[in-house]
Amino acid sequence: MKLTTLGCWGAYPYKDGGTTSYLLTGHDGFQLLVDCGSRAVTELEKEISPLELDAVIISHYHPDHVADLGVLRHYFQLYPKHLWEPKILPIYGHDEDAYEFGKLTLDGVSQGLAYDVKGVQQIGPFDITFIKTVHPVPCYAFRIVEHATGQVFVFTGDTGYFDDLAQFAAGADLFLADVYLYEGNENHIAHLTTKEAGEIASAAKVKRLVLTHMPPVPPAGIAPDNHLEILRSQTEAYSNGIPVELAVPHKSWEIGDC
Ligand SMILES: [Zn+2]
Numbered sequence: 001m002k003l004t005t006l007g008c009w010g011a012y013p014y015k016d017g018g019t020t021s022y023l024l025t026g027h028d029g030f031q032l033l034v035d036c037g038s039r040a041v042t043e044l045e046k047e048i049s050p051l052e053l054d055a056v057i058i059s060h061y062h063p064d065h066v067a068d069l070g071v072l073r074h075y076f077q078l079y080p081k082h083l084w085e086p087k088i089l090p091i092y093g094h095d096e097d098a099y100e101f102g103k104l105t106l107d108g109v110s111q112g113l114a115y116d117v118k119g120v121q122q123i124g125p126f127d128i129t130f131i132k133t134v135h136p137v138p139c140y141a142f143r144i145v146e147h148a149t150g151q152v153f154v155f156t157g158d159t160g161y162f163d164d165l166a167q168f169a170a171g172a173d174l175f176l177a178d179v180y181l182y183e184g185n186e187n188h189i190a191h192l193t194t195k196e197a198g199e200i201a202s203a204a205k206v207k208r209l210v211l212t213h214m215p216p217v218p219p220a221g222i223a224p225d226n227h228l229e230i231l232r233s234q235t236e237a238y239s240n241g242i243p244v245e246l247a248v249p250h251k252s253w254e255i256g257d258c
């Protein structure tokens with residue numbers, strides 16, 4: 001399977017980059033949108049037609065993960081019907097926020113589906129399991145296994161540190177981690193630090209660690225001109241030799257080749 005970055009800033013769009021959104025493409029061509037932050041539709045159009053999406057999955061309902069869901073639904077609702085064969089877009093999310101979950105469904109356009117957080121959710125070629133993260137609102141990390149190839153992709157969603165995350169990520173071919181914070185802010189209520197992400201990747205023995213949800217502007221004390229390289233190198237200092245990369249819009253990984 002292939003993972004393509006659409007947006008990787010945490011919290012808010014900045015300059016010409018959007019917030020969390022990734023396209024996961026199965027070996028069979030299945031197109032799954034993972035979170036739908038700001039600019040997701042714009043950046044998706046540079047990869048595929050949004051109308052080619054087969055499904056969407058949402059980690060949680062903070063605006064930086066769902067900002068473009070409304071306009072994505074408009075795309076499916078209003079794109080001229082004589083130019084494509086209309087279909088209903090499945091949007092998977094948790095149902096622990098009834099108001100936000102209810103918004104996933106638009107009659108005749110999209111269908112909100114509560115994913116099975118205690119079992120295995122099958123979506124196209126993927127078998128997905130879940131773990132609730134440490135975050136101010138309910139949020140789930142995803143462990144996505146492509147059943148034909150056995151390739152494993154783990155996405156943390158938004159999360160602070162918790163012990164079970166390393167086990168959840170064990171052996172992943174690609175581990176995509178929320179690293180919004182620099183070393184020194186450990187045990188935060190909402191996000192991982194560089195040190196924590198590196199240590200989790202090491203404990204989980206993942207093959208590759210990719211940083212996402214990165215801070216658009218660094219805090220005081222971190223040089224703004226190379227703050228992302230500082231984020232990366234801080235993480236790598238704790239990853240025990242596991243390669244650490246930054247997500248960048250339109251950067252992609254063939255997960256089986258990691
Ligand atoms: Zn976020």
Ligand SMILES: [Zn+2]
Binds near residue numbers: 060062135158
């Ligand atoms: Zn969040």
